[in-house]
Amino acid sequence: MEHSGKTAFITGGGKNIGRAIAINLASTGCNIVLNGNSDTEACEETAKVLLEKGVKASIVMGNVGSADEVKRMASEALDQFGRIDILVNNAAIRPSKPFLEMEDHDWHRVLDIDLNSAFYTCRAFAGGMIEKGWGRIINITGMNAIHGYKGRAPVSAAKHGLWGLTKSLGKEFGPQGVTTNAISPGPIDTAGDAAQREHILSMVPKVPLGRLGLPEEIAALTGFLCSNGGAFVNGQMINCNGGAET
Secondary structure, three states: OOOOOOEEEEOOOOOHHHHHHHHHHHOOOOEEEEEEOOOHHHHHHHHHHHHHOOOOEEEEEOOOOOHHHHHHHHHHHHHHHOOOOEEEEOOOOOOOOOHHHOOHHHHHHHHHHHHHHHHHHHHHHHHHHHHHOOEEEEEEOOHHHOOOOOOOHHHHHHHHHHHHHHHHHHHHHHHHOEEEEEEEEOOEOOOOOHHHHHHHHHOHHHOOOOOOEOHHHHHHHHHHHHOHHHOOOOOOEEEEOOOOOO
């Protein structure tokens, strides 16, 4: 299997898109480190599915928006597996609040989790990838990286920043055999609170295919970018959105 002996670190890996990506990569022989912040049960359930595929699976709980927490989790992952070959920055929050009602902590919380976390994880793992001459970094952006949405100024700012980080790291790490790409999902059929669900469903009329996307479809694209077949794709943001206007 293509990724036998390799290990992936997936933030927000217990459910929805992160879970689907973990299962997809495990099907290619990749060991998986699942990160979650609070839903330990979801991570444990996903880990069981991964173990049934014959790979190793580990869980590191913690807040990826904290530099110290990421250092701890990275140390735990490297102590157990010795290497991280694939990094998927998937964890994100998408609160909605009018701009003039935002406090400092509202702004910084979103940027910490949706943007700064990728800086922390890339800093923790990219050096090892460069040393081995092979690595894949996948940043999940979304349509917030393309459009600005009312009430979601910090989310759009963070996701635009993540797209900028992707382009920069693609140029910086590419010569060392490490590709960095972003995936921009459209509305995806995922579990969430009522407000998030309403926002997702409201976007369906803008999708020419007339439906929500599936987490497994984002996972399939991630799997391609991490494969040898995707080795010449670097510094790109790929829309997986059913043809929704970008």
